[in-house]
């Protein structure tokens with residue numbers, strides 16, 4: 001059992017000065033209870049808290065640390081950049097380098113604009129799609145997360161084909177009415193939204209593999225079907241590859257599934273751990289952005305030299321070492337096989353969704369293809385499951401609706417420990 005006295009002290013201090021004690025809600029452990037471990041440092045596959053406890057990392061900063069923590073190539077690049085000043089607000093050579101590299105890696109991206117987060121990328125991409133098509137509405141899928149801009153914070157109403165209603169106070173109904181919702185993997189729902197809103201839909205935005213309702217894979221034909229409906233109706237197809245980009249393949253899900261969106265949103269891995277996002281796509285659409293085109297989008301710290309140094313080092317490493325993807329797939333495959341054999345030994349029948357280095361288990365024996373399926377799982381079981389892991393030194397995302405993000409730093413021994421912990425925790429929960 002980890003002793004968390006320093007984290008407890010820090011958390012109660014933090015709660016006095018920061019809403020909920022955290023700068024992003026899921027970190028507060030509200031869904032699982034208990035005190036979040038305050039992190040002091042991390043190296044490779046391990047993360048250490050302020051009380052000196054060591055955990056095996058399956059979150060990896062929610063994706064960016066795909067090579068494990070404090071990778072020397074990335075740390076060195078940042079250290080070398082720091083002495084040349086932290087920011088200029090003027091163009092730099094590094095921005096040309098990283099843009100060129102992104103265009104060479106992401107098959108559908110011809111031009112790219114750097115921003116500071118995934119949220120900025122999705123928000124700007126939808127604005128651009130609206131400006132380009134001169135239409136107001138867009139379709140998103142229930143359970144897909146696209147950052148915290150107003151128009152994405154819309155929950156499902158009753159049934160699939162409803163008008164959006166805001167699920168956060170502060171999001172106006174005026175904003176919500178332009179966000180149309182469909183269940184993930186449901187092309188019929190998309191078709192009927194398109195038919196009932198003729199010439200009004202600017203964009204369809206989708207996580208090509210969903211990672212924010214647990215890991216949910218696109219059914220065969222789903223992404224192709226979206227491509228087709230967009231082509232037939234003059235709709236801009238946006239892949240939100242903030243999570244999948246540079247993770248499923250050097251060119252993300254679009255390379256993996258060979259389906260090309262018009263615009264791509266990037267984040268997480270692209271900054272190597274620094275706050276970076278980007279959106280890119282067809283030149284014809286991208287040239288609608290200011291200063292060439294009329295759609296405004298800007299950022300004082302966009303293309304920040306330190307962030308670009310980290311991102312360029314990360315992307316170069318991924319581009320030059322294709323073995324990274326073999327390793328990521330092996331790690332994912334080994335954990336999946338281990339989990340499956342645990343379930344068999346214990347006579348349990350839970351659903352495991354997995355692709356490459358994204359994986360998670362749902363407490364249901366039914367298949368999970370959309371948000372409702374994910375919600376129908378027994379999420380109460382996730383709490384003891386999570387804490388059972390944390391107590392044994394395995395750091396899972398503190399939410400039943402998150403995929404794990406594996407890194408190349410996990411050794412075979414680490415994987416054995418992850419799999420054994422899964423067995424021990426489930427056994428304890430079901431005894």
Ligand SMILES: *Cc1c(COP(=O)(O)O)cnc(C)c1O
Pocket residue numbers: 116117118119120122145146147148207211212240241242243267268277
């Ligand atoms: C994390 C995430 C975002 C938001 O990125 P931030 O950098 O947190 O703003 C958007 N879309 C997807 C798919 C994500 O996973």
